[in-house]
Amino acid sequence: MQSDTKLTQAPNVIFKNKIYQMFTILGSTKKYEVFIPVDYYAKLQKENIQVKYKQNNKVIKKTLSLTIVDGKYKKNEIISVPNGKVVLSKKNKIRSKKEYDIVYKKVYSVINRKDYIKKSNFRMPLQAKITSAFGNARVYNGKTKSYHSGSDFRAKTGTKIYASNDGRVALVMNRFYLGNVIYIDHGRGAYSYYCHLNSFNVKENQLIRKGDLIAFSGATGRITGPHLHYAVRLYNTTVDPLQFGSLYNRIIKEYY
Known part of the structure; x- marks a missing residue:
């Protein structure tokens, strides 16, 4: 994630009711990354991710989408x-x-x-x-x-x-x-x-x-x-x- 302006705190990501903390890239206050795990048994479908952060003392929420695809693992x-x-x-x-x-x-x-x-x-x-x-x-x-x-x-x-x-x-x-x-x-x-x-x-x-x-x-x-x-x-x-x-x-x- 990259913000156009400096953030006062690291953003959080909410996926399937779990909160994941983002980490700064190179100590930047504008660039952040996070790894979000997807369960092996998750349904193959589109899911929403909510990004929540504070900018200029205002809480901002944005919703993104992702598609969970088949890992094509060996069956037996x-x-x-x-x-x-x-x-x-x-x-x-x-x-x-x-x-x-x-x-x-x-x-x-x-x-x-x-x-x-x-x-x-x-x-x-x-x-x-x-x-x-x-x-x-x-x-x-x-x-x-x-x-x-x-x-x-x-x-x-x-x-x-x-x-x-x-x-x-x-x-x-x-x-x-x-x-x-x-x-x-x-x-x-x-x-x-x-x-x-x-x-x-x-x-x-x-x-x-x-x-x-x-x-x-x-x-x-x-x-x-x-x-x-x-x-x-x-x-x-x-x-x-x-x-x-x-x-x-x-x-x-x-x-x-």
Whole structure:
């Protein structure tokens, strides 16, 4: 967004009843940007976005429109795992629920508007072949259970994993499905996370820089073999991590 005159405060964007804060470009009081996530299950239709800002002590609202289009994701990715990883026992259901509650409290519900990354572009957590893309519908043992919420990289156990950008380590834990996982808070409502790890090289609340060695890949959690599952959540919505990184880097290149 670009304003013709200086704004007294950063604009907000309202989309589907959620408020997203815009950030200045190069410290300007006239140029702002924001990334708005669209849910995987969103209807393919036109939607309105409201931009709200204050100019000369007057609140101004403008309505824009966008069209949500089909991501054209692969429909059936066949995966075979032990049945206990698909049909959970009572014990594992309780465990999975407790783990989710911890992550929700420390990550999913925490929208940190601090800007850790500033002008730093995103990098890959490792250089390797992608074996499964974001958005694929996953069929576990003959049952469609979910869509793939990240990108899988081929990585034998012990492969070095690097932080995709600057941030703060929000959570380090072991989860039933994701195995050993690290969540990094990049600010601006964005988190990246790294799953199925063999071991960690960081601690919670540690400030890190892009390219820091954070972990070693492994085969923990619900897996068919060792690999890295890399994912991004933006304002508590799972988005394509590679698309997000590419779009953010384009903004950096164009304006910074």
